[in-house]
Amino acid sequence: MAPKIAIVYYSMYGHIKRMAEAELAGVKSAGGSADLYQVQETLPQEILDKMYAPPKDSEIPIITPDKLQQYDGVLLGIPTRYGNFPAQWKTFFDSTGSQWQQGSFWGKYVGLFVSTAALGGGQESTCIAAMSTLAHHGMIYVPLGYKTVFGQLANLDEVHGGSPWGAGTFANSDGSRQPTPLELEVATAQGKMFYETVAKAHGGA
Numbered sequence: 001m002a003p004k005i006a007i008v009y010y011s012m013y014g015h016i017k018r019m020a021e022a023e024l025a026g027v028k029s030a031g032g033s034a035d036l037y038q039v040q041e042t043l044p045q046e047i048l049d050k051m052y053a054p055p056k057d058s059e060i061p062i063i064t065p066d067k068l069q070q071y072d073g074v075l076l077g078i079p080t081r082y083g084n085f086p087a088q089w090k091t092f093f094d095s096t097g098s099q100w101q102q103g104s105f106w107g108k109y110v111g112l113f114v115s116t117a118a119l120g121g122g123q124e125s126t127c128i129a130a131m132s133t134l135a136h137h138g139m140i141y142v143p144l145g146y147k148t149v150f151g152q153l154a155n156l157d158e159v160h161g162g163s164p165w166g167a168g169t170f171a172n173s174d175g176s177r178q179p180t181p182l183e184l185e186v187a188t189a190q191g192k193m194f195y196e197t198v199a200k201a202h203g204g205a
């Protein structure tokens with residue numbers, strides 16, 4: 001049976017959302033399908049306005065711990081805050097005590113993709129910071145690695161996000177930079193690789 005994949009993201013300015021769509025294209029290119037979800041906003045509208053955050057896409061459902069339990073593999077989209085999860089993501093995971101206690105997320109496969117304002121802003125540390133949460137839940141981290149994207153990740157001809165920890169983009173400190181074709185290509189390759197890996201581990205697509 002084909003594995004069930006979810007792509008779950010938080011995106012304040014749309015960069016991670018765009019990367020999530022590229023990850024979805026990758027899953028589809030491998031013959032799979034995935035459901036897109038967003039993480040519940042926790043900031044009041046007044047603060048979001050002050051941060052110039054555009055409205056969220058109301059078509060994308062909000063993830064709940066119960067819904068996440070139904071999936072075999074999950075790609076998490078994380079826009080960094082100080083090299084770590086944003087509070088919105090942390091709030092979601094802090095509401096999964098019951099799943100932690102019952103081992104409901106145990107054995108699920110997880111891939112990560114990230115966004116930072118700039119180089120050195122935490123592309124890799126954001127992924128590393130997520131490891132503790134994944135370990136406590138017993139979730140199985142699937143790194144992007146280099147095998148399918150060596151040329152793209154090693155490309156020094158242009159500025160780009162992403163690492164063997166997962167696809168990535170740079171938003172710039174004012175959010176003006178958008179994911180580049182190269183960054184989207186890596187995100188799509190990750191979606192494909194992730195689906196193939198989970199399908200193989202799951203006993204076939």
Ligand SMILES: Cc1cc2nc3c(=O)[nH]c(=O)nc-3n(C[C@H](O)[C@H](O)[C@H](O)COP(=O)(O)O)c2cc1C
Nearest residue numbers: 011012013014015016079082083115116117118121
């Ligand atoms: C409170 C706060 C902390 C942030 N910390 C970092 C940081 O440590 N490094 C960095 O490069 N960008 C940092 N950023 C920029 C965000 O990572 C950036 O806005 C985000 O990746 C854009 O993705 P999005 O459009 O999907 O929200 C921070 C932004 C905020 C609001």
